[in-house]
Structures are given as structure tokens and as C-alpha cells.
Amino acid sequence: MISELDVIVIGSGHAGVEAAWAAARLGRSVGLCTLSRETVAHMPCNPAVGGTAKGHLVREIDALGGLMGRAIDATGIQFKLLNRSRGPAVWSPRAQADKPRYAAWVRAELESEPNIHWIIGRAGRIVLDAGRVAGLALEDGTVYRCRALVITTGTFLNGLVHVGREQRPAGRADEPPSRDLAQSIKSLGVRWGRLKTGTPPRLARKSIDFAGGVKSGVFHVEHGDLKPVSFSFTSTMSPENTAVCHLLHTTDRVHQLVRANISASPLYNGQIAGIGPRYCPSLEDKVMRFPDRERHQIYLEPEGLDVEEIYVNGFSMSLPAETQRELVRALPGLESAEMLRPGYAVEYDFVQPTELRSSLEMHRVPGLFFAGQINGTSGYEEAAGQGLLAGINASQSVSGRPALVLGRNEAYLGIMVDDLVTKGCLEPYRMFTSRAEYRLLLRTDNADLRLTPKGRDLGLVGHERWERFAGRQARYELNVERLRRSWVRVEGGARVTAAQALRRPELTLAGMMADGDVAIDTSEQDHLLDVSSVETTLKYEGYLLRQQQAVTRAQHAERRKIPETFPFERVPGLSREMVQRFAEARPETLGQAQRIPGVTPAAVAVVGAYLNRF
Ligand SMILES: Cc1cc2nc3c(=O)[nH]c(=O)nc-3n(C[C@H](O)[C@H](O)[C@H](O)COP(=O)(O)OP(=O)(O)OC[C@H]3O[C@@H](n4cnc5c(N)ncnc54)[C@H](O)[C@@H]3O)c2cc1C
Structure with missing residues (x-):
């Protein structure tokens, strides 16, 4: 094993694998530090890739030369193009994933890449030299030197899993949390916060009478598209649908059971402090926050063709295991279902992404990049997109080339990064088409026309x-x-x-x-x-044309760069509050300054005027 590398990536989740792949394909020697090869590209929650806005991200990742689109095309088991009845701006591919096959495909790709060197171990400390990244120390004391470090440790920093009143330190399910690394990151003086996410119980496939459920009308079979559409622009044939899902609904009895047991839910008894994803509510939240809703949709989704576990989409919760079992069996058609694993919630630390530049490099530590759930996002696709950009930019920084920063008019990837580094996260961030101001320009059908030339210029295509x-x-x-x-x-x-x-x-x-x-x-x-x-x-x-004209108008402000050392505190007429907001977000352009929450147009105008003289 070589101990001097160009780039080290910590973590091999969806962010880590894209980061390592991109940097390696760009010719850098990459150390991929991960706890185990067995969990590479693991999907800890829903067995699916894509969907509204997330499908846009996957197409963009693919157009730049990333892995996710090809991986899901090769291993997906059911494909749908969502929103076909609406305009092309919101068409979005989605696929059910075969989890083990997806992970194996990605691992094989990484293993075939000679520039990737595997470091199996637990990262513990960031090594600095004169304030910039110089290497990584594992918890066992081994030190690797590197010129750029990409941290993609997901939900592992001080992770705490909750099932009812039971709590155990874990990054997810039964994997231990990362405490030393959390301490090392915090010692840099960064702003951080605490979030939570959750996952539903898994059921034994053989214990579910699917045919009986369909016959009695409580299950509805969900098929893939007749003509499945692939994600990758390189795919040579249409993917195949080899599985179906089943739709069912919660009942009043399920809602009553949740209400009767709500005090045992760590979400409702004060045990969980972290903030959860607003758009992916737990069953407890659905029942308590929407008391007028008579029923909620639940999907039974296979986790893979040869996998015994069935994922109960829409049934995420952290009630005690016994209550979960009772709730599962209260669902119509699942009276005899066997629960293999209870659902759980996990709380974890994240780094406020306003600490990062648009390249995903930390303002205060040159050479240190962050990507994925550690930046406050939620979702495989969001993680993969950031991983790809962080891997590219770590490589660019090592070779002294300019960072790849995508504009809000160029890609959902650009919108995501701009939102994160400008506004920070108060709750888990996920992508929506409504976040795009130029939605018609950013479609899934033209992701290659928008981005493949950029991938080619970088050397990734x-x-x-x-x-x-x-x-x-x-x-x-x-x-x-x-x-x-x-x-x-x-x-x-x-x-x-x-x-x-x-x-x-x-x-x-x-x-x-x-x-x-x-x-x-x-x-x-x-x-x-x-x-x-x-x-x-x-x-x-x-x-x-109108959207393009709006882009042109906005670009005047986007092109006006604000130097890293710009002294906001010396700008005459700026209130202390405005100075603080600018100093926290450290905008790189006047356009970005306009988007900082709470910043007034007058303050931006004053900064603009001072920039002329600076
Ligand atoms: C319980 C749960 C429920 C979720 N529910 C949803 C959902 O409903 N919808 C949704 O969109 N998303 C959900 N997610 C989020 C989604 O799984 C993540 O956003 C995505 O997987 C994050 O990818 P990542 O690469 O950032 O991190 P992860 O996939 O978490 O990968 C982290 C990697 O870091 C490695 N690692 C950690 N610490 C160290 C260390 N010290 N040294 C070396 N390696 C280390 C791990 O081994 C792992 O490979 C859920 C996640 C969890 C855990």
C-alpha cells in the first residue's frame, strides 16, 4: 500500500464512490478509506434510485461521467418515467434497485480502477500542515499523506440509533459510529448541527400472501413502464422490468395504534433532538400532523430479486419493535407478515455547508472537501452528485486547475451546491424541481447537451x-x-x-x-x-428564450466575483447584522450574496459599490 496519495476519500457510500471514481479517472492516485468493502454503495433505506428531481440529478451525474446512472441501468429491476402526462421539464426516471447487485456492480467498477487504493480502516483524524490538509490518521494510528481529503461519512458522525426507548450509538443499523473523526472535524472550529432520518421495518417475503392480497383487493400491483427508459446516456439497450411492487393503504386501526403508543416514540417524547426530513415524514408524523387524512399509501418493494427482505415504503418509524410488529400486522393483507428487522431513527452530526466554498472545499482548510449526508442532505442521488463534484474538485485542486462550479442555470447539481453553501441547512435538504428558477432549461432529456462537454473538458468523459x-x-x-x-x-x-x-x-x-x-x-x-x-x-x-434572457440578466451579478479576503466589516453603511450574515456565508459572487437569507437588496448594492473600489 502506498502511503502518499493525491486524494483520500473517507467513506464509500454514494458520495464516496463517486468522489473516488472521479478523482481516479482524472488521473489522481486515490486512497478510498472505508470501514468495509462489504458496505460499498450500500443503500440503507429505500431500494430505489431517481424520481422527481432526483432523476434529474442522476442524469446529470451520468452526463459528467459519474457512476450512478450506469449502475442502476445494469442492476435495476423495475423502471418508470415519472410525470409523463406533464411537461418534459418534470419527466424524471425512477427505478427499483436490486440492492446487493447495485452495490456489487459499483464495487467491481472501483476495483477495476488501478488508481484506487483501498484503505480498510476507521478514519480518526485529519492531519494538517501549516493550516492545510496533509494527510489522514486512522484510529489505529496509521498515517497516510495526501494533498486533498474528501470526507463523505454520511450519518456516522456521533450517530445514535433509536428504536422506541432503546438507544445505541451507531452510524446506521448495526455499524458503530465515528466519534474520533467527529471530534477532529469539530476541532477545526466549524459550525455543525444535528439531524435525524429514519427507515421502516423489513418483512419476510415468504410470509406475505401477495396473490391473496391482490385477489381480495387490498393490494394493487404496480408494474414498470411497458417501454422502460434507461438513466445513462451510454446505455445500449432498454433495461428490463423483472419485479413488481404492491400498493396498499393504512387504515383507521393503524392510526389508532400509532396514537395509542405515541409516547413511546422517541420523536414525540423528547428523546430525539435532531430535525428530520420534512418531505419524508415518519408514520408517527403522518398520523399526528395530518389527523384528517383517512389513509396513507404504503408500497411493498423488493430489496432485490434474490433478497428475502421486503421494504415497507411509507412506513418509516421508530416506535418500539413490539409496537412495529403489531402495526405491520394491522395493515390489510399483512395479518401474518413476519417482521425481520424493526424500523429505526438515526440522529447524527452534520457540518453546516455554509462552511464550504462552491467547490465543496472548506473555506478555512485548503484541501479539505465534504460531500453527501455529512453536508446536511438526504438521499442517495444528492450524495452521489456532491461526491462527484467533490472528487472532481479535489483532483482539480491537486493539479492547480480551477474548480468546476456549475451555475443554477446549468444543472440541478449547481442549484444544490449553491443552496447548501449559501443558505446552509436547518433540516435535511433534498432536491425538488421547484428549487430551480430555470426549470425548462434543466430537463432530463438535455442533461448531456448541458454537461457532457464540461465532463469532456475535465477529462472524465x-x-x-x-x-x-x-x-x-x-x-x-x-x-x-x-x-x-x-x-x-x-x-x-x-x-x-x-x-x-x-x-x-x-x-x-x-x-x-x-x-x-x-x-x-x-x-x-x-x-x-x-x-x-x-x-x-x-x-x-x-x-x-425568456428563461435564457433571465439567465443573461442575472449573470451580470453572478460574474462579479467577491475575493475570499473581502473585508465586509470595512464596507461603509453595512449594519453589523449584514456583516455577520456575509461573513458566515462568505459569498463568492454578488449573485450568491443576493441569495443569502436575510440579506437586504440595499446591503448587496452597498457591497457592489464597494467592490468597484476594492
Ligand atoms: C436509517 C436511514 C434512513 C434513510 N432514509 C432515507 C430516505 O427515506 N430517503 C432518502 O432519500 N434518503 C434516506 N437516507 C439517506 C441516504 O441513505 C443517504 O443520504 C445516503 O446514503 C448518504 O450517502 P453518503 O455517501 O453521504 O453516506 P453513507 O451512505 O452513509 O456512507 C457513509 C460511508 O462512510 C463510511 N464511514 C463512516 N465513518 C467512517 C470512518 N470513520 N472511516 C472510514 N469510513 C467511514 C461508511 O462505512 C460508509 O461507507 C437514509 C439513511 C439512513 C441511514
Whole structure:
């Protein structure tokens, strides 16, 4: 094992694997420090990847050359394109994952990468030299030197698991927490907080009578799409659906049981101090906060084709195990179900991401990067996206190149990082399409058109992906031009260009092609993408133009850089409160300064005026 590395990544969850992969593919020698190879790319909660906004993140990760899209295409067991009935801005791929196969696929990819050196052990201390990162010490005392360190330890920092009144220190389920590393990070003087998340009980597949539940009408079978759509822009064939899920609903009896036992829930008896994810409420929260709701949806999802465990989506809780068993059996169709593991909540420390630059490097410690749940986010996709960016930027910093910072108009990845480093986290952060101000520009069908050239410039996009992308981009440009110049007759007899005809809500490009009115050049593999990108560009041309104009207007402020050493306290006319807000967020541009919560437009104007003289 070499003891001098360019980059060390701590943790091999969804953030860590992308970070290690990216830095290694960019030619850096990478130490991947993790507790065990067995838990690489482990999914501790829902067996799914993608969904609204999260699917956008996966496509963007893939477009830049990351792992997640290819991993889920290769190992997913049920695929759906969500929101098909709505506009293309919100179409989002989602897939049920086969957890063990997904993890094995990612591990094999990492093991095949010669620049990755595995460090199996528990990271304990960040080694500094003259205030910048110089290495990592394991808890057993072994020291590895490095020039950049990426920390992606998820829920492990001072993790505390709760099941009813029982509490045990753990990063998740039965894995011990990381205390020394938490202490080492806190000793840097960073701001940090405490959050919580939870997971539902798992049931034995063989104890559930699926056919009986369907027959009696209490289960509804959920199938994948007839024509499954893949995540990766490199996929060569349509993925296959090999599993189904089952939908059922809670009943009044379930709600009564929750209410009767609520004092035993650590969420409601004061035992848990951390704040949980607002958009992924526990069963206790659903029942107590929405007393008028008669029922809630529950999905029974397989954790893999050969896995005995069934995940009870929507039934996350931290009540005592005995109560959980009773609640499971109170669900219609699950009267004889066997609970294999109870659900639990986990509380953990996170680093306030306002401590980070837009590169995910810590302001106060050059060479130290953070990514994933440790930054206050929740979700595999959010973690993977940050991991990819942190891995890229750790590599860029080692080679003295500028960081990759994506704008809010360029990617959901850019929005996520900007939100985190500008606003910080008061509760677990997850991605939504509503967070994007230029939603129509940021679609899943054009993630490659937006980002693959950037991945290529960095060196992350290989020859094969680039060749395929170049073909698709050329077809896209040609097809748009062709439809601007082709004439068609529309209802009422008028002759208009195909581009103009497409603006009519009742017309679709696929329909016009099927009727023989127009033809475009598509490739067999990318047919759906080719059609959607061209159709959206022309159908929503006016809206896209307006969004583009708004981007141009905003860019004036985004381009005005604020130096790291800018003395906010010396700016005449800035109140002490404003100085404090600026000093905490340390905005890198005037645009970012405008988005800091509580900062007034007047304060930004004053800073702008002072910048002219600085
Ligand atoms: C109980 C639970 C429920 C969840 N529920 C949901 C949900 O409903 N919806 C949702 O979107 N997300 C949920 N999540 C969150 C989702 O699982 C995470 O956001 C995502 O997995 C975070 O990825 P990560 O890479 O940041 O960290 P993790 O996946 O947690 O990976 C952390 C890695 O760090 C390693 N590590 C930790 N300490 C050390 C150390 N000292 N030295 C070396 N290695 C170390 C671990 O071995 C692991 O490989 C849940 C997570 C948990 C634990």
C-alpha cells in the first residue's frame, strides 16, 4: 500500500464512490478509506434510485461521467418515467434497485480502477500542515499523506440509533459510529448541527400472501413502464422490468395504534433532538400532523430479486419493535407478515455547508472537501452528485486547475451546491424541481447537451461516450433547423413551418412523424431523447428564450466575483447584522450574496459599490 496519495476519500457510500471514481479517472492516485468493502454503495433505506428531481440529478451525474446512472441501468429491476402526462421539464426516471447487485456492480467498477487504493480502516483524524490538509490518521494510528481529503461519512458522525426507548450509538443499523473523526472535524472550529432520518421495518417475503392480497383487493400491483427508459446516456439497450411492487393503504386501526403508543416514540417524547426530513415524514408524523387524512399509501418493494427482505415504503418509524410488529400486522393483507428487522431513527452530526466554498472545499482548510449526508442532505442521488463534484474538485485542486462550479442555470447539481453553501441547512435538504428558477432549461432529456462537454473538458468523459454524444448533438442541431424549414398544413388549411405547428398544444412531434408530416434523423438507441429534445426546444421556444434572457440578466451579478479576503466589516453603511450574515456565508459572487437569507437588496448594492473600489 502506498502511503502518499493525491486524494483520500473517507467513506464509500454514494458520495464516496463517486468522489473516488472521479478523482481516479482524472488521473489522481486515490486512497478510498472505508470501514468495509462489504458496505460499498450500500443503500440503507429505500431500494430505489431517481424520481422527481432526483432523476434529474442522476442524469446529470451520468452526463459528467459519474457512476450512478450506469449502475442502476445494469442492476435495476423495475423502471418508470415519472410525470409523463406533464411537461418534459418534470419527466424524471425512477427505478427499483436490486440492492446487493447495485452495490456489487459499483464495487467491481472501483476495483477495476488501478488508481484506487483501498484503505480498510476507521478514519480518526485529519492531519494538517501549516493550516492545510496533509494527510489522514486512522484510529489505529496509521498515517497516510495526501494533498486533498474528501470526507463523505454520511450519518456516522456521533450517530445514535433509536428504536422506541432503546438507544445505541451507531452510524446506521448495526455499524458503530465515528466519534474520533467527529471530534477532529469539530476541532477545526466549524459550525455543525444535528439531524435525524429514519427507515421502516423489513418483512419476510415468504410470509406475505401477495396473490391473496391482490385477489381480495387490498393490494394493487404496480408494474414498470411497458417501454422502460434507461438513466445513462451510454446505455445500449432498454433495461428490463423483472419485479413488481404492491400498493396498499393504512387504515383507521393503524392510526389508532400509532396514537395509542405515541409516547413511546422517541420523536414525540423528547428523546430525539435532531430535525428530520420534512418531505419524508415518519408514520408517527403522518398520523399526528395530518389527523384528517383517512389513509396513507404504503408500497411493498423488493430489496432485490434474490433478497428475502421486503421494504415497507411509507412506513418509516421508530416506535418500539413490539409496537412495529403489531402495526405491520394491522395493515390489510399483512395479518401474518413476519417482521425481520424493526424500523429505526438515526440522529447524527452534520457540518453546516455554509462552511464550504462552491467547490465543496472548506473555506478555512485548503484541501479539505465534504460531500453527501455529512453536508446536511438526504438521499442517495444528492450524495452521489456532491461526491462527484467533490472528487472532481479535489483532483482539480491537486493539479492547480480551477474548480468546476456549475451555475443554477446549468444543472440541478449547481442549484444544490449553491443552496447548501449559501443558505446552509436547518433540516435535511433534498432536491425538488421547484428549487430551480430555470426549470425548462434543466430537463432530463438535455442533461448531456448541458454537461457532457464540461465532463469532456475535465477529462472524465471517455472516447466512446464522447463519440455518441457528438452524434446526438449534431442530430439535435440539424433536426431543429430542419423543422424550422419544413412546411406543414395545420387544421384550418394554413401552411406553417413544422416548428410553428409544434407550438400548438394538440400536436406532438411523435404524432407528426407517425402521420408522415415530418421526418427527423434519430438514432435507434437515442430515439426518445432525440425526439424529446427537439420537440421541447421548438414547442417551448418562447418560454426557453425568456428563461435564457433571465439567465443573461442575472449573470451580470453572478460574474462579479467577491475575493475570499473581502473585508465586509470595512464596507461603509453595512449594519453589523449584514456583516455577520456575509461573513458566515462568505459569498463568492454578488449573485450568491443576493441569495443569502436575510440579506437586504440595499446591503448587496452597498457591497457592489464597494467592490468597484476594492
Ligand atoms: C436509517 C436511514 C434512513 C434513510 N432514509 C432515507 C430516505 O427515506 N430517503 C432518502 O432519500 N434518503 C434516506 N437516507 C439517506 C441516504 O441513505 C443517504 O443520504 C445516503 O446514503 C448518504 O450517502 P453518503 O455517501 O453521504 O453516506 P453513507 O451512505 O452513509 O456512507 C457513509 C460511508 O462512510 C463510511 N464511514 C463512516 N465513518 C467512517 C470512518 N470513520 N472511516 C472510514 N469510513 C467511514 C461508511 O462505512 C460508509 O461507507 C437514509 C439513511 C439512513 C441511514
